[in-house]
Amino acid sequence: MMKSPIYLDYCATTPCDPRVVEAMLPYFSTHFGNATSKDHHYGWVAKEATESAREEIAALIGAGPKQVIFTSGATEAINLALKGLAEANVSQTKHIITTQVEHQAVLDTCRYLEQRGYLVTYLEVDKEGNLSLEALERAIRPETLCIAIMYANNETGVVNPIKEIGTLAKKHGVYFMCDATQAVGKIPIDVYADGVDLLCFSAHKIYGPKGVGALFLNNKHAKLPVFKQQHGGHHERGVRSGTLNTPGIVGFGKAAALCLQEMPNEHKRLQTLRNRLEDGLLKEVSGMTINGGANRLPHISSVRLHGIDAENLLLKLSKHLAMSRGSACAGLTQQASHVLTAMGMTKTEASQVIRISLGRFTRADDVTYAINALSRAIIE
Numbered sequence: 001m002m003k004s005p006i007y008l009d010y011c012a013t014t015p016c017d018p019r020v021v022e023a024m025l026p027y028f029s030t031h032f033g034n035a036t037s038k039d040h041h042y043g044w045v046a047k048e049a050t051e052s053a054r055e056e057i058a059a060l061i062g063a064g065p066k067q068v069i070f071t072s073g074a075t076e077a078i079n080l081a082l083k084g085l086a087e088a089n090v091s092q093t094k095h096i097i098t099t100q101v102e103h104q105a106v107l108d109t110c111r112y113l114e115q116r117g118y119l120v121t122y123l124e125v126d127k128e129g130n131l132s133l134e135a136l137e138r139a140i141r142p143e144t145l146c147i148a149i150m151y152a153n154n155e156t157g158v159v160n161p162i163k164e165i166g167t168l169a170k171k172h173g174v175y176f177m178c179d180a181t182q183a184v185g186k187i188p189i190d191v192y193a194d195g196v197d198l199l200c201f202s203a204h205k206i207y208g209p210k211g212v213g214a215l216f217l218n219n220k221h222a223k224l225p226v227f228k229q230q231h232g233g234h235h236e237r238g239v240r241s242g243t244l245n246t247p248g249i250v251g252f253g254k255a256a257a258l259c260l261q262e263m264p265n266e267h268k269r270l271q272t273l274r275n276r277l278e279d280g281l282l283k284e285v286s287g288m289t290i291n292g293g294a295n296r297l298p299h300i301s302s303v304r305l306h307g308i309d310a311e312n313l314l315l316k317l318s319k320h321l322a323m324s325r326g327s328a329c330a331g332l333t334q335q336a337s338h339v340l341t342a343m344g345m346t347k348t349e350a351s352q353v354i355r356i357s358l359g360r361f362t363r364a365d366d367v368t369y370a371i372n373a374l375s376r377a378i379i380e
């Protein structure tokens with residue numbers, strides 16, 4: 001039997017941890033109840049399971065369980081956050097600030113809101129993918145409703161100065177919505193210390209199942225106005241109706257608990273492996289540059305191989321290695337990465353970039369193999 005290629009695309013999605021699958025299994029059959037069935041045992045069991053998962057998920061971001069709304073993933077959480085804020089907004093504050101390097105879920109939602117009368121400022125980033133806090137503050141106007149900036153970039157791993165953004169948002173009285181899908185479970189997050197009002201994330205990026213995510217709503221002090229985007233039975237405090245995906249949520253909870261527990265060691269381990277990968281490639285491959293500055297997530301490496309067509313290279317290696325040219329979502333449109341072009345690359349330069357992302361099941365041997373296979377394929 002042919003050996004499966006080594007998976008080095010953990011930013012696109014992660015496999016479910018076997019411990020997560022085990023936790024989920026009883027909730028497909030034995031404990032199949034509807035979490036909102038209030039009159040019998042089956043409902044109570046499901047309710048208890050989703051509420052304990054909610055606590056575990058909240059703990060991962062330093063929030064309380066009452067502030068977590070379950071969704072079908074980060075895309076839905078982002079749509080709910082931005083459209084929900086915009087629809088609940090009855091004032092004349094019709095301005096949103098975001099960046100040019102956000103995930104499509106944010107950018108596409110912002111473009112939709114532009115069609116509905118919103119003005120959107122798309123902040124630039126520098127060559128290393130960093131945004132300017134001065135430019136952000138200058139962009140804030142009296143009519144600004146919210147700032148939508150990601151915690152860490154999904155193509156380069158560049159981490160934004162979230163605390164500083166949170167402070168600016170508070171100073172000017174605007175909401176701060178943060179797409180933290182890549183950062184949650186990888187680096188410590190504390191929504192209160194960070195000053196984030198709405199935080200979006202997803203189970204399948206943290207070794208949980210696909211199709212489940214969460215929106216954190218900071219309504220500790222005043223009720224955050226987010227208008228529902230899905231009408232129905234008043235689930236999730238009326239913000240998101242629909243029967244809860246009990247097995248998915250249980251898996252999400254288990255995945256969150258495992259990340260919280262293993263983060264300190266796993267962070268160090270991945271950073272060591274990632275550095276080894278980058279050092280190894282730099283030694284073997286001439287004409288290679290690493291995208292993004294020093295402040296990156298521990299497991300992502302975005303590298304430009306000068307003069308090499310990334311698509312061909314990845315295809316050539318596809319029997320042995322599974323890596324990507326960038327975001328899996330951008331794969332649907334055939335355009336050059338908007339993140340890389342925002343960082344000043346030409347389309348040709350951007351087509352020479354590969355993203356290698358490591359994860360919980362990556363071993364030192366896999367990294368050695370990747371260095372050798374990549375450098376050989378480039379020389380050939």
Ligand SMILES: *Cc1c(COP(=O)(O)O)cnc(C)c1O
Nearest residue numbers: 073074075103154179181182202
């Ligand atoms: C994966 C990802 C999303 C989308 O998450 P889904 O749960 O797949 O909808 C959004 N933002 C970022 C930064 C991501 O990496």
